[in-house]
Amino acid sequence: MKNDIETRIQLAQKTVSDAEYILVGGGAGLSAAAGIEYSGKRFIENFAPFIEKYGLTDMYSSGFYSFPTQEERWAYWAKHIFVNRYEPSSTPLYRELYEWVKDKKYFVITTNVDSQFEKAGFSTNKIFEVQGNYGYLQCSKGCHDTLYDNEKLVKSMVQKTVNCKISTELVPKCPVCGGDVDPHLRINQYFVQDKSWYQSNKAYNDFLKESEGKKIVYLEMGIGFNTPGIIRYPFEQMTYHNEKAMLIRLNREHPEGAKENRNKTIAFTENMQDVVVGIKK
Structure with missing residues (x-):
């Protein structure tokens, strides 16, 4: 050929x-x-404050970053989900x-x-x-198999992020066990x-x-x-x-x-x- x-x-x-x-x-x-794209100009333009504060280098590796608090973790993840799922047509x-x-x-x-x-x-x-899909949240321990639409919450978190943090009342929790939640991504054995x-x-x-x-x-x-x-x-x-x-x-x-x-x-x-x-x- x-x-x-x-x-x-x-x-x-x-x-x-x-x-x-x-x-x-x-x-x-x-x-x-x-x-x-998860790196380069697009990453820098969207995550400049997070890059300066945490030394993040790209969106892929940032997904595994251990943020000190849930308020900081969800400030990052809300932005990540927004620019990849909701902002692009x-x-x-x-x-x-x-x-x-x-x-x-x-x-x-x-x-x-x-x-x-x-x-x-x-x-x-x-x-x-x-x-999985960026548009949903799940219990981080997979305690039940229901997914939760996150569009309204994500957009609210992005709008209310201050100094790479959201307020505690915006941090999502599992409605069944009261524990943490994750984006619906296959990252461990608890994927729903x-x-x-x-x-x-x-x-x-x-x-x-x-x-x-x-x-x-x-x-x-x-x-x-x-x-x-x-x-x-x-x-x-x-x-x-x-x-x-x-x-x-x-x-x-x-x-x-x-x-x-x-x-x-x-x-x-x-x-x-x-x-x-x-x-x-």
Whole structure:
């Protein structure tokens, strides 16, 4: 296969056109390519007071920072959730991607927690957010399996943050056990998998069963090696076991794949927006 991008785009166009099913796998690199970056200028512009006070370096590592008090912790997390979940509208990259797949039988599995797929128009019953969603809170010890919408609280905390702190009365507590709460993110063994999570998991498995052995494109976008067992490795395995399948991988840093799939993989390291637009034409 020639390495020329136009050749690869043309091949991807034909592959997508011929496919009956498309399974989209979205990772952190996809949202970063869409402009929702966790470091650099965007981080500095939004978190200057926190950077000065705590020496934070980026949003990813800041999520593991041990803040001295819950008032400081939630001042940070409210801002983090706000700038990644509530402030951004749907981004052009996600909208282009939706236009690409909307007329196919599609499904989305994603480790992203920013709701960009939903904002771009993807059907909520065709999205499996495996790792959670910034829009919800849960008991930090998982004492029960209910999630709580946090939009009103987060926006209030952001507005009322003073010197990197919120007032004590704004600190959220679990309504059942009275303990601390966390953003709904898979960070430990207490991650809550509620009824909706299991419904999405079933819908994903139903899609896999329906598309098994069919003409399908596994569209892997921005998947690194933090959690390769969720999307990257399964996509490789399913491509290998289905003679009618093709894997399209968009990944600037990790385009390499299983040698067994060499003739069934179209890899792009170029700008993701340009590739998506090029293939959609």
